Amino acid sequence: MRIDFGKEKFAHRHNGPDETQTREMLDLVKADTLDQLINETIPEGIRLNDEMDLPEAISEQEFLEEFRTLASKNKIFNSFIGMGYYDTLLPNVIKRNILENPAWYTAYTPYQAEIAQGRLEALINFQTMVSDLTGMEIANASLLDEGTAAAEAMSMLFGSRKGKKRKAANVLFVSDWCHPQTIDVLKTRAEPIDIEIRVGSVEDLDVTDPSLFGILLQYPGTEGNVHDYTSMIEAAHENDVFCVVAADLLSLTLLKSPGKMGADVVVGSTQRFGVPMGYGGPHAAYFATSEQFKRKLPGRIIGVTQDAEGMPAFRMALQTREQHIRREKATSNICTAQVLLAVIAGMYGVYHGPKGLKNIAARTHGLAALTREGLKKMGIQIKHDIFFDTLTFEADADKVKAVAEKKEANFRYIDNKTVSVAFDEAKDLEDVKLVLKIIAEASGCENSFDVDQAAGSAELAFGDLERQEPYMDHPVFHNYQTEHEMLRYMKQLENKDLSLVHSMISLGSCTMKLNATAEMIPVTWPEFGQLHPFAPKDQAEGYTQLFKDLNNWLCEITGFDAVSLQPNSGAQGEYAGLMTIRAYHQNNGDHHRKVALIPSSAHGTNPASAVMAGMDVVVVECDKHGNISFEDLEAKAEKHSENLAALMVTYPSTHGVFEHRIKDICDLIHKHGGQVYMDGANMNAQVGLTSPGEIGADVCHLNLHKTFCIPHGGGGPGMGPIGVAKHLAPFLSNHTVIQTGGEKGISAISAAPFGSASILVISYAYIRMMGAKGLTDATRYAILNANYIKDRLQDHYPILYTGKTGRSAHEFIVDLRPFKQSAGIESVDVAKRLMDYGFHAPTMSFPVPGTLMIEPTESESKAELDRFCDAMIGIRKEIQEIEDGVADKEDNVLKHAPHTMRVVMEGDWKRSYDRDKGVFPLEHLRLNKFWPSVSRVDDAYGDRNLVCSCIPIEAYSEGLEVIE
Structure with missing residues (x-):
């Protein structure tokens, strides 16, 4: 064996199938090579000819060493800025067992x-x-x-x-x-x-x-x-x-x-x-x-x-x-x-409970109160008599800033003569002394106030504004104040949830891919976590470099000229993109351009975002193949030509198909004076093979929590930056506190200048470790994995849409509607039954009611894909039993799914099928079983009897009658 002296490639860990698995999968999908499959999937006219110009991939260890150097460029000063952002102390038991725990964040x-x-x-x-x-x-x-x-x-x-x-x-x-x-x-x-x-x-x-x-x-x-x-x-x-x-x-x-x-x-x-x-x-x-x-x-x-x-x-x-x-x-x-x-x-x-929170608040207020007394003794004029944690006072802002920054402290400078300091949980008496020392030196005052002595007699002073109402009296806020109890409580909750630590989550359009540990590690580094968003920019040189590199890489990946990192979700990105288009039209004097053409298959956020941006939605129909009906689009673009603002289009389509006429679609919109907004939900099928810019789009938002590996976190956080063509760059969003965006930019989309900045390190790490080839291969494997599952399932389930060559993109739709007629089985029954097999259901009833949209991502191995296919095929056999009359139409494993341990352990089993069939439909589940913690929930009951706060402990043993 020849010795390979090269560093281990991260892409080999990120992309699931190895060479042997790839060959087996290609054989099943009847493709000689991966290139052949891609050529049969993506239209030739939109394919990129050159490899992306990105830095060469580095190993995980090399990345962490390199990123340590970048992190060190951020200077962590003692922050007294406030304005809604404060230092805080995250209990280590929560940090380790939730924030850093993939069972929670995946x-x-x-x-x-x-x-x-x-x-x-x-x-x-x-x-x-x-x-x-x-x-x-x-x-x-x-x-x-x-x-x-x-x-x-x-x-x-x-x-x-x-x-x-x-x-x-x-x-x-x-x-x-x-x-x-x-x-x-x-x-x-x-x-x-x-x-x-x-x-x-x-x-x-x-x-x-x-x-x-x-x-x-x-x-x-x-x-x-x-x-x-x-x-x-x-x-x-x-x-x-x-x-x-x-x-x-x-x-x-x-x-x-x-x-x-x-x-x-x-x-x-x-x-x-x-x-x-x-x-x-x-x-x-x-x-x-x-x-x-x-x-x-x-x-x-x-x-x-x-x-x-x-x-x-x-x-x-x-x-x-x-x-x-x-x-x-x-x-x-x-x-x-x-x-x-x-x-x-x-x-x-x-963990803190009401008493602990009150103590933290009182201590925080007390620090501010002591500072006020010290400032008053210096003769400093305090602006407000009643306060909580923040003091605003008269001082020469320039002089104070010069002294404060020498002592590595950041204050808020409201104007030339007004300064503000805010206290928080992480501050102590030494911080009060520091503030007083800075103000005394900057103002030329004597600082004779004895902080330690005054601390012994400090009290709350809110008068009639002091709170009298009780709060947080439920037992959950009183039972877990020791670390042992807290640890066990969090673990108890963790055990009830299925995540990527258990099995693949094949959600179409949601791209639940690997969130690699090396990508996650820097998120909790203090150099990124403890920086205030309004700290002086010269203290955030690490972040500045991160933003610059990430902007350049995303421009290269998307084919665009500029990127805004401000939108802090995909929906915010949609809105930001449409508002940028709106500003462009208005700058051209086209205030009347307000019509947004949106396909009937679009994500629900698309029309909602358009209305929020002041646009009028006109729906464009899809043809029987799931593509945008070019004839209907042409007619509506012509009809609304004078007032056309934008087309919102998802590519590949929401139906999981690369539409061959996408360039014609973009050209048509441009011909009528509109702009093309591309929803970036399906970017995982584009990276390295095509791009929004190549296709002809003008703006595209990127779900970094999908394609670029930020974890879903149980439903958030996310990031939705937008890339734009050159003519739209001047209109990217600005911010009132920290300058960002274009010279004609719209006002802020999000509260912080760079959105959820600290999780951008994850996408940065992913791109840096993958490199151009690794990212392109990820797209190729995403398409291979989807087509492999599709071809394994197509003899068992109807597949709703495919491209001209019979290929899907990175996702595809299984049609379950025929089973409602033949067996009384609906998509929800299949979704619940998958839980008994240890899987989360694919995307249900979107974009077509009564279907499942499946997206495996590139990160899953053939073994995991096969386990999922075996589960789906097993469920099809169970449906067949109902169709053949072997299983009862109402009393069957699908209608009763999921099966909990409590149900199975009941002494008197009255169902028409045996217990094993309910909970161990495949043999391997006997060795590794994820148990749903409750039986099928009653949604209608919950909406009729809305309770949205903690319920009494007794309800868990006595049922809901105790809270009615």
């Missing part, structure tokens, strides 16, 4: 509740904590960031106007004490839907103004000031004006809740509940409101229902609100959340 959105009970319970904890602290009746399971949560509140309340307000009111008054990044996002979201943002002092607000429909207040204000808004909210309600309060959640352990003041909606961030700043994200925003808005509440709500045995179970509630159902009638395009971060924040609340 799980999918909990649409299949029976195998997601752990995450769902963790999110119920989050919702309960948020509802309790805000004083509101209901909360969702998180949103993307505080700025976009405020924008969602604005949109929801604008759509809820009644009476005279319905026609006349379009003004949202925004307090000038709101964070500037929130105001920036609100302006972006308001303008296309004809809402006027009016920023001003609350002292000048006239709530009787008939044009006013809502008010947004910050509590505490961005300068730290705390006010009781009860009387203002009462007066607003008397004039049919809604009130939103953006509140700091930690402060609400000490301060009167916004709910007690009468707020309609409360929004904010849970970042300081254990989640690192990460130069802007990801963090879980929260959204809490009253029961009257439960069917309009954006995002996901976790609710309680019962399973087939009458026992309590959790599931995602009121799904008919979501954009994939309501499409252009949706009031939000939100299709994701920040689940992993919400779980962390909720667990932080569980």
Whole structure:
């Protein structure tokens, strides 16, 4: 054997099939080579001729060493900036067992509740904590960031106007004490839907103004000031004006809740509940409101229902609100959340409990109070009398900054004469001394204040604003304060969830590929986690280099000229792309170009995003092969030529096919003056073989949590940066605090300048270790794996769409509709039965009702693909038994799936099939069985009896009657 002295290639670990497996798979799909398969799949006219110009691939160890050098360019100063971002201390038991645990971060959105009970319970904890602290009746399971949560509140309340307000009111008054990044996002979201943002002092607000429909207040204000808004909210309600309060959640352990003041909606961030700043994200925003808005509440709500045995179970509630159902009638395009971060924040609340949180808040406030006393003794003028963690005072900002940066501290400089400092959980008395020392030196004052002595007599001083309402009294917030108990509780929840640590998750369009450990390791490095998003840019040179490299690589991969990293989800990327197109048309004087052509097969976010961007949706039909009907597109492009803004197209198509006329489609839109927006959901079938730029698109968002390996995290985080052609680059989004984007750029899309910056390291690592060849091979194997499963299943199930040569792209659709007639079996039955085989169901009933869309990704080996195929073929045999009359049409393994251990252990087994058939349909499952923790959930019951907070412990043994 010849010795190979080369370093081990990461691509060999990422791509599943080896040479032998590849040969066997090619034989089954009847292709001599992988190149032949690709040539038969991707139209020749859109194929790239040259290899991508990317750095040469490096090994995992080389990457980590190289990345350490890049990380060291970030300087971690002591941050007192505040503005909604704070240092925090993530308990190590949560860091190791959730944030760094693939069983938590590789799980999918909990649409299949029976195998997601752990995450769902963790999110119920989050919702309960948020509802309790805000004083509101209901909360969702998180949103993307505080700025976009405020924008969602604005949109929801604008759509809820009644009476005279319905026609006349379009003004949202925004307090000038709101964070500037929130105001920036609100302006972006308001303008296309004809809402006027009016920023001003609350002292000048006239709530009787008939044009006013809502008010947004910050509590505490961005300068730290705390006010009781009860009387203002009462007066607003008397004039049919809604009130939103953006509140700091930690402060609400000490301060009167916004709910007690009468707020309609409360929004904010849970970042300081254990989640690192990460130069802007990801963090879980929260959204809490009253029961009257439960069917309009954006995002996901976790609710309680019962399973087939009458026992309590959790599931995602009121799904008919979501954009994939309501499409252009949706009031939000939100299709994701920040689940992993919400779980962390909720667990932080569980671990500390109400007493621990109150202690943290009191200590934080106490540090600010001591600093105030020291500043007052120096003769420094403090701007506000009542505050929580932030002090704003008069000082020469330039002098203070010069001294502070020498001592590696960052303050907030509001203007030349106004400085602000914010305290947090990670600060102590030494930080108070540091602040006083800096101010004394910069101001030429004597600092004689004895911090240690004063600390002995510090007390809360909120007066009537001190909180009197109880909160977080459920046992879950009192039972796990020791590490042993906390560890066991998290492990108990983890064991209820199926994730990529158990088996492949073959979700079409969602691309559940490997999240390699080497890609994940730097995420928790302090050099990336502890940097404030508004820190001076010269302290973030590591991030700057990361952004520059990643931008260049994504431009090369997409064939575009510029990239914006700001959108922090795929839906945000869609919106950002459409808003960029809108700005381009308006710059050309074409304000009338508002028509968006959208295929009937498009993701539900597409029409929802278009409406949010102020566009009018016109649906384009698909032909019998699942392609866009060129004739219908041509007719509608001609009809709307003068007003055409954009076509939204997914490529390969949502049906998993490379449409041969895609260039003709793009040329047609351009001929009529429109732009082509490409949904990047299926980029996993393009990288290295074709590109949006090559095809003729003008803008494309990239789901980094799909193609570029950021984990799904149980339903978030995600990133959705957009690439654009040269003529659109000047219109990329800017930011009010940190300059980014184009010279004619739109205002901010997300609260942070670079979105969820800390998880960009994952995609950076993936591209750096794969190199051009590795990335291209990943695409080739994604297509091979999909065609292998398709060809193994095609003798058992109808395959709905394929290309001209009979090939699919990286995903394909299995048609289950015939079985409803022949056996009474629907797609949901197959989805639930797959759980008994140890698999998560593929994408169900999208884009075609009654189907499964299967995408295996390149990361799965032939052995895992075969296990999945064996399961699907086994289920087909079970359907055949019903068709042949061998199995009862109602009392069969599919209708009763999934089978829990509790059900199988019942002494009196009354079903028409034996227990083994129910739980061990394949022999290997006897050795390695994943048990669903609840039987099939009753969605209708949960919607009729909506409960969205923690349930009594007794319910687990006595059933749901204890909470009715």
